[in-house]
Amino acid sequence: MKNLFGLLLSLVLGAFIILALNNTAAFPAFGEVDLADRVSEQYFTDGNVAEVGSANIVTAIVVGYRGFDTLGEVTVLFISALGVAIIFGEKKQERLDLKFKPNFMLRVGSRVLFGMILITSIYIIFHGHLTPGGGFPGGAIIASAVLLLYLTDDRFRSNVKGFKILEGIAGSLFVVIGLLGLVLVTSFLQNFLPAGTVGDLLSAGIIPIIYVLIGLKVGSEISGIVDNFLTEEESA
Amino acid sequence: MIQYAAIILFVFGLYGLFTNRNVIKMIVSLNVMEVGLNIFIISIGFTYDGIAPILSSTTANGLLYVDPLPQALVLTAIVIGVGTTALGLAIAKSIHKTYNTFDLDEMGDKE
Amino acid sequence: MIINVLVGIGIAFFAFVLQTSVAGLNRKIVGRLQKRIGPRWYQEFIDIFKLLSKRSVSHGWIFDFGVIMALGGIIGTAMFMPITSNIVAFQDYDNFFIFVYLLAVGMLGMAMSASGSGNPWASIGVMRALTTMLAYEVPFLIVVLTIINLSGTSSMTGIQIFQQTAGNNWFILALPLGGIVGFIALMGMLGKKPFETYIAPAEIASGPMVEYGGKQLGMLFILHEISVWIEVTLFVHLFLGGATNIFEFLIKYFAVYTLANLISNVNGRFKIDQVVTFFYKWPLLMAVTQAVIAIYFGWVI
Amino acid sequence: MSAILLVAIPLLVAFLSILVKKYAPYLLIIVGLFNLVMLFLLQDGGVIIGGFDQPLGINLLLNLYSRIALILINALIVVIACLNIKDYGKYGSILLLAMAGLNGLVLTVDLFNFFVFLEISGIAAYLITSSNKKPTNTFHYLALGAVGSSLFLFGVIILYAMYGTLNYGAMIEAIAANNNYAEVVLPFTLMFIGLGVEAKLLPFNSWVKGALGHSNTMSGPMIASVYAAALSFVLGRMIDNLFLFQGTLLTIVTVLLTVGILLGDFMAFSSTKTREILLFSSVAQASIVALLFVNGVVAWAVWLIIANALSKTVMFLVINKATKEVGCDETKSLQGLFTKNILVGLAFTLATLSVMGLPLLVGFMIKLNFLTALAGAGQIWLIVAILIASLVEGIYFVRLLVKLWYKGENEISVKYNLSFKVVFVVIALALLAFGSYTAPMNQIDNSVDAVTEVVNNG
């Protein structure tokens, strides 16, 4: 009974929100968005594109114009990883026995697959400013590779210590680049390297560097989280 | 149309949270809500004949682009969603460790 | 100033003599009623002077100081009381509330010495006296409120003159209900039969007087006589239009006291809480209706 | 030397602190002090980030309002860190991130950036409450926090869709230009509820009972004073500048807040656990602050936030330390707490008197002035509600004080070490001193939190 009432209420809520959005003239209907009356129209002006130098405008926004958001977002991931670690306590961890014994073929095959996945993630990270993708998807792919190893090999333990250090360094380098921007040029996270020509690999100043750092950081953090989930206290 | 679907999805997420008592189910409905929200964010920037905001040397200028800003925002929103879900699952695991059940009602009495 | 004080003392002495003799006469009248001759009219004097000559017992300094303070208070009250509309010790200073409150000083003195005597019965007697006082005081004061409000003055001579003036007649006629309530309250004040519980000899060894003897008891008898005189004169001045000359006063005084005494002799005795409930039922109701009629609607006969 | 360092440095140190686990709390204190010093050196004005000016990039704004907020937040975090070095050392990096998040929250003038920092400080808050070892309560807080921030994001996106910009100042102008109240109701409701969850306003704050009810000497003060103060500052700025409260929205919000005040105090009146009393009273105070912002009494709301933050820090520290040693926080079991430690008792009493708003304390000056301001605005019914709530508050606080000062049947002995005492005495003296010397309080006026467009680079 309670669920039915809940469902009814949520549907009413949804209907109200939809009706409210319809009734407001200022809210553009789906699809009829006119870039002119939005700020994002200026991202396409040649002057700005040239200055940032990244072909993929979304990456330009994510790292160039609104880099501070990305810094915040990376902190979010960092703090979640840290939180997960703290919640599971500091004692020595060992693998959770999942009562699933992988056979030899699976264990070896996954090693090969691991290499290929890594390559694709490297590609995605490095071409962040040219093609869709970038630091975050790349990092996620790295983490999925590590997860694959965890799943296929029940005694596999990634080098947690190493991931932590990598994560720390990547994060601090990101902030250091920002500070360099502040020191060398006028404001924090400002691009102090030449923007290069739009479209080729070594263009868009600090954006690719930052994206690499982000990729490494996201990858290490998520694999740290995966490790935390698949282990339990040392039962010695 | 997708925008309405997104809002309905968002509202279903709320409904899930509102009726479930199982911790994992609540995290799942939290994610459903966030997915709904992210789709809504994307739908804000969509124009019917707009193309992805990637400037390639071959394309001449003067083309109609989709609004890149919501896509940037949704990138952050997704990652934040992941962050919260990871933390939620960690807490769920620690709940399971102490009360060895995921149902909030059963653990209510063990104050 | 000295003359006024001497006149006052004269009035107090006159009060004592008058009331003792009237009490003696009443004992004769009541005797006659019960088909016996009754004692000599000056029997009361003899009792008092016999007591004063006896050597008695004292329970500490508060026991004696209380009696002195009581008698002093009553004498002071009597000195203020006007006998007729022109014989009064302190012109214009005879306010009604002085009598009510100086009586209370007398009561306080007696209560203190009774409780100080150490006998529990005395304290119980004092408690009963105070409870009865609480009972009869309030209806009486309501009626007096009506009288003062109508006559516009709170001095006794003023009220007498108001009743004696041509236009209006005595308050006992003008305010019939008030008169009845005044008389019932008078019975309470005097401690006459229906409300006699606090000093009746048959009750717990005559209540407050239990530990007294000799000169203390004599002085208390004097106190009793003067306080009776004050209360009856109050009734005369308030309800019977006071007096223009001394003889009119004596007649009225004798009539009121004898009537009260006669009623008292045919009555039984209330228990203490019955006294309180009685006074707060009918007399208070009558007093309030009388006040409402007289003040709000202004119907004065 | 720009305001961005207030956010960047704590982040940098936080990232490095996971490498040097042991020194995290000391790093925290150093960064906190560095921030405080910076705050006195920085001059007001906007700060561009990423090299692009306002419509494209994000910029921060440091004006008197955010400077006061930042000084309060950083100072309190340093104090709480100093007191909790020994037993909550491992939360050092979490506190660093909380500091970064809160500083960012107060400084940013970009709505989406605001959402990101809201999320950072939120997650830091979930982790701080996880130190209470009560996973269900932390989960409760996490779920509600996530819902709250999603609603807030929803509101921001709708605003972006309507007015095309994410920057604060530009948004205000666009709304003013458009000036159509009906269309703005949905986003503002969502954003108000989103922030309401974090700022402990009544219908949305069921997590407060769990989080603060079992708090400890680190999580109690952090959630009850630092987070409460930061969120109130930010909510206040939004209510005062952005939200267009009119018509039904205004009435419903006012009704919500008034019910929040009254029910907060009634709930505190009916609870016997000391921490519950404190947390319900802070719920009531939060609603009063929000109500003042809705009615435009900004100057005295700012001072109320500061006074509440300081007194709540003292009260929560005292009670949590005692509960840790006694084991249970029922008022009966804490009876006679101050018989042994008079100094702590005096500080706690002064703090409570200031929250109740009794003379000689700063709380009285603030209460009197904001009530006069409300009377000036003709809001008699609000005054009646606030005063009735403060009457009930007075009664249950006195009942608590009388129990704490006089011995019960069992003897309890709680030892407060020196650093606790120093903090308590300093705060108590501050409350007492500003109670009578109120000259500095009149400097700021109601326009202090206006979001100006002054931008200077660097």
Add this chain to the structure above:
Amino acid sequence: MASIEYLILILVGASFLAYLFTKLNTYLGSVFTILATMFVFASLAGYGFGMGLDTTVNYLPWFTFNQTYLGFYFVIIIAFVYLMVSFFHPYYLGQYKYKDSYNMLFLLSLAGIIGAFYTDNFLQLFFFFELIIWTTMFLIPQGKSREAAVSYFGFSVAGSVAMLIGIFLIFSSTGQLDITSGLAAISGTNAIIVFILFLIAGFAKLGAFPLHIWLPIAHGNAPHPFSPVLSGALVKLGAFIGILALVRIVPTANLLVDSINLPLGQWLVAILGSISIVFGTLMAIKEDDAKKLLAYSSMSHGGYILVAFSLMNSVAFAGGFYHILAHAIASAAAFMAIAAVARATGTTKMKELGGMIHKMPITYLAYLVAIISMAGIPPMGGFISKWLIFMAVINKGMIFVAIAIFFGSVGSFLYVFRPLAALFLGQEFREYKHVKEAPIMMLIPTFILMGLNVYTGVFPSFILNFINNILGELGYAALNVTSSSIINVFDGQGILNPALISLVFAVGVFIAFIIFILLKKSRSVSLMDTYTAANFVHDEHLLHYSVDFYAPLERLYEKHTNWMTKFYESLAKKVKEIGNLGKYLFMSKNIGTTMLWIITIIILLLWGVAL
């Protein structure tokens, strides 16, 4: 040239010094408190009478002081009671837990009182009003009970909250914040609401009928030296607020019945005042603890003050002001006497005490003089104020109020006599053989108060002249008072010459004394040697009548005496229930309810926009 601001600063400084001295040694600290209060009282009395205190302000910039006769009248009475009570501190503070804070809070509350009465700004009045409340609140738990402080604080703050709402109502409707012009400016329904709010504050502080629950609890359980201050001085704050409402606010309510010619508001206050007289008297008669009995008596005297100030003519006001003075002195003296007995015997319960007169005669005399004044019997001050109030009520012809007043005056005689008989007179108990009279330092205030009681009773002209100044200030005709007697303004006939009454009373006593001396000296006999109708009693406890002193009277109304306390308890329970309901509704452990609230609120808010 003493200035009000110096006085307050000195007092605040002295309170911290007192804290330090008492930390060193209780005796030293208490003596310091006495000196401080004495200095303040002396400078107040010295400069204050002629309105000589200068009101310049240089250290506390936002305070403004101004002198009024009304304010000074209250300050001098309360400061006097503080001084008298401070003599008791050296002997009592020894056994209290927080001795040093006792002295400090004592002086701080005195500073608050001086500030409260010397101001014309509402907010400043409220500042000092609240300061007094919380400083005195912390003193009460040092006595017997802790809950006393909570109920005292609850009712006092309820009063001050009502007053603050009234102040803001005035501020929002007239923009004035100073007392005289503010109260004069409001009109219409605002005036009625402010009138009611101020009266709630007055009733709460006075402990009058509807808000009197805290009075017996607080006075009965307060520390012994503090009860006189509580009932003698702090109750007068309520009178001051009541005066602000009853006298200063121009009555707009319509006249009730033309023959009574009183506005409805004033008439209701008179009725409530009379109810509190009757209620106070009935409860006092039944009370066994002496201090609680005196607390109920302050409640009924509070009722007298309220009735006096609601009759809207100068005779009633003069009676009210005089009654404030007479009651302050009398109840302070009575409480101090009981405190002296409590110090010697350790209890104030009348069941456990008896025959104190033999060991503590001077305390007995002090108590006797005090209760004569409280009962309103001639040679003492109480009689004059009661006489004035009676004359005013009779002239107004208010019957039901008159019933209550007469019942109250006679009833007061009953309940003041009860401690006299049960505590002081009667048998002397064996266990109190070692009891000695109170030390000299404690007897000084008792002698002063006795003298003052008699002085106010016999020579009232000086005080009445000062009251005439106040009446003039309040805009009412002065009472014509000659050097020796009060000429009643109603009919010129009701003249009262207290000096003459005392003289005649003295003459009467002298005559009785001569009669007593002339006759044979009576043999003095021990208290046990009494007429017990032949059954022989050895234990004096059996011969002491003190338990249920007015048994027949109590039986009449025993059953329904605490319906008011039940009302307040149910009120407190209601608030708790609402609190628990709130917890159930908003604070439940499952997230569903909060989500439900969020969804409903969004739907509610979108109602206007979406449809």
